[in-house]
Each structure stands twice: as C-alpha cells, then as structure tokens.
Amino acid sequence: MEIPFFLITILLLLSISATAAAPSKPGVSNDLVRSSCVHASYPSLCFRTLSSYSGPADTPRDLAQAAVKVSLSRARKVSTYLTTRVTGKSKRERVALSDCVDQISDSMDELSKTLQELKHLRGETFGFQMSNAQTWVSAALTNEDTCLDGFEGVDGNVKSDVKRKITNVAKVTSNALYMINRLNESRGRHR
Numbered sequence: 001m002e003i004p005f006f007l008i009t010i011l012l013l014l015s016i017s018a019t020a021a022a023p024s025k026p027g028v029s030n031d032l033v034r035s036s037c038v039h040a041s042y043p044s045l046c047f048r049t050l051s052s053y054s055g056p057a058d059t060p061r062d063l064a065q066a067a068v069k070v071s072l073s074r075a076r077k078v079s080t081y082l083t084t085r086v087t088g089k090s091k092r093e094r095v096a097l098s099d100c101v102d103q104i105s106d107s108m109d110e111l112s113k114t115l116q117e118l119k120h121l122r123g124e125t126f127g128f129q130m131s132n133a134q135t136w137v138s139a140a141l142t143n144e145d146t147c148l149d150g151f152e153g154v155d156g157n158v159k160s161d162v163k164r165k166i167t168n169v170a171k172v173t174s175n176a177l178y179m180i181n182r183l184n185e186s187r188g189r190h191r
C-alpha cells in the first residue's frame with residue numbers, strides 16, 4: 001500500500017514542530033553559550049546568567065537578546081532597591097542615591113530600546129540597528145559607571161551594598177555589549 005503524500009507531509013511537519021517545541025534545556029545550547037562567553041568581559045558570570053536563561057539560546061541573536069534581558073531585569077531590581085533607600089541618610093548619600101535612581105532609570109530605557117531593536121532586526125537595516133544597539137548599551141553602561149562614581153568619597157553603610165549591586169549590573173551589561181558585538185560579527189555566517 002502506498003502512503004499518501006499528504007500524510008507524509010503532515011508527519012514531517014509534526015516531527016519538525018515537535019523538535020522546535022522541545023524545551024530548550026540547559027545542555028542543548030550550552031555549547032553555544034560556552035563558546036560565546038569564553039571571551040566575554042566576565043566569562044563565568046556570562047555563562048552562569050545565560051545558561052540558566054529560560055528562553056531560546058540557540059543563535060547569536062538569541063544570546064544577545066538574552067544578555068540584554070538579563071541586564072534589564074537586574075537593573076530593574078536594583079532600581080527598586082535604590083528607591084527604597086533614598087531617605088534618611090546623610091545629604092551626600094541621599095544625593096548620590098537619587099542621582100543613581102535617575103541614572104539607572106536612563107540605563108533601563110536604553111536597554112529596553114536595545115531589546116526592541118534586537119527583536120526587530122532586518123537584513124537591510126542590520127548595520128544601522130547594530131550600531132544603535134551598541135550605542136545604547138554603551139550609554140547604559142556609562143550611566144551605571146556614573147552611578148558608581150557618585151559614591152566616591154561618600155560614607156555610609158548603604159554605599160557598599162549599592163556598589164556591589166550596581167557593579168553586578170554593570171558587569172552583565174558589559175557582557176551584553178560583547179554579545180551584541182558578536183552578533184554583529186556573526187552576521188555573514190548566520191543570515
């Protein structure tokens with residue numbers, strides 16, 4: 001008996017969609033994460049944050065998006081933390097904290113814009129979009145560094161906590177910038 005062609009087609013489509021829908025477990029894409037993180041500014045942080053990322057991480061583009069999302073979510077957490085600590089300190093510390101709130105807020109805007117750009121990449125505008133992404137993530141990083149600088153010479157027990165958290169955000173942002181550069185470089189190979 002001959003199997004109807006449409007049946008074969010359906011079976012084929014089903015098996016393809018089953019493969020595509022398979023949960024992307026850490027391990028499936030760990031090789032790409034590992035090889036992509038090796039030369040990141042903070043390789044082990046890069047590997048830790050991206051291998052535990054729950055979304056797709058199978059292409060340089062996935063990884064760049066994932067890295068920006070991680071950075072954005074950490075910035076958001078720090079922002080919440082900062083806004084609960086603005087009151088009741090020395091004048092200088094209050095000023096540094098409230099400046100920091102603004103800087104992290106700007107940083108979050110820049111990271112959101114970057115994420116939108118990465119979600120809507122198009123062949124004919126790729127170079128321009130990559131340049132935007134690079135500019136915005138660099139600006140986000142600068143804002144985070146400026147926040148840290150604001151605490152120079154400020155005494156207070158909030159300071160070390162804030163510094164530690166912001167430093168962590170700056171590190172994941174720096175890794176995100178690296179992933180964007182990698183995506184840009186991979187263009188010819190993955191399009």
Ligand SMILES: *[C@@H]1O[C@H](CO)[C@@H](O)[C@H](O)[C@H]1NC(C)=O
Binds near residue numbers: 130132134181184185
């Ligand atoms: C992207 O790659 C191209 C070609 O390698 C390069 O000319 C361009 O400056 C890069 N853009 C960014 C934003 O890194």
